[in-house]
Amino acid sequence: MRRMTGVAGVLAAAFVLAGCNTSGSMFGGGPTPQPAGGQTTPGVGSPAHTVLFGQPVTPEAAEVDPRLCPRVEVRDGSNVWRQGGEGATELRYQASITDLARECRIDGTTMTIRVGLEGRILVGPKGDAGRITLPIRIAVTRGLSQPVWTRLYQVPIEIPAGSPNVTFTQVEDQVQFALPEASELTTYIVFVGFDTQAQQPERPQRRRGRTAQR
Template identity: 35%
Template sequence: MDMFNAARTAALLGAAALVAACTANGDRPAALDGTPPRMSTEAEGVVPDYCPRITLREGTAILRKGDGANLQYVASIVSTSRECRVLNGELRMKVGIAGRVVPGPAAKSGELGLPIRIAVVQGTTVLYSQMGSQAVSLQPGNTPNFVYVDSAIVVPEPTSKDLVIYAGFDEGTPD
């Protein structure tokens, strides 16, 4: 296996592990063998009964650069995952997205930065919003995968199950 395929396989396995870490219904995650999760040490916090779902807003799961013969690439988000811990009255989250980039007829070799935003909202209040960028090496004829993880999310521990995590591409103004 060459270095590129090894890195690609490692990225996909990492994304699969991240996705497997939580269930889709917001319940406490189970280990891959179905056993309950271990309780973390006090310094890491505890796994809460509630971990907010990730939502992709309409128009944010796909990013197109150009169209027709001028299409450079189409990037798409194919899976999401999250991990939650409660420590000192705060909900600390890691949110991950995995995707791929398909080059178009006008693709040029080089590195591109995919603009990704993660936001946590409670009702109409934005508790967290951060713009990031994921570097992807694009080459015509190659379909690279990517994994982006935001591990810096900290919000007050919710008293009800009313948080929403939004993840997606965002070409708007950076924070």
């Protein structure tokens, strides 16, 4: 894995986000309105793949039929991360995922997927220079909700002084799971998103039982 870091108006309405079709509790948050139109699968050879991973591999070097490489999507309800008080004037930072890419390979009986994402952070009226941490989760599911693999990444991003926005990328090359039958593999989905639940402080534990009285 490697990491790289990169108001106009008050919020520029919203970010243009990679499309998604489902919602789930793994990432926290609720459904978020999505832009119209579908998302093309950002696999080998797509512009996003070239930006995140470098030049695309040749067809002869590809180890997995692209049709068997699970598609990658932004999980519905997890496409925006926000920090600050309520209202646009209280915003400190807002981040969105703007592009995705993936490529697959098979190592024996293990499927390994390289997942890359690109995003942008908008600095709000209350924002300033410094470091913020984005809670990004990558998860593989069978169908829409059956978990196969999941991991949370706390990604540090430096915000330079005077910058109205910052771009960032994140690449994870160790998304791995046992290789299923080809017919089953076509139902697998790689979901990416901000885990809003990861930001919430833990609730204090209640005391169990009562102190014995003498």
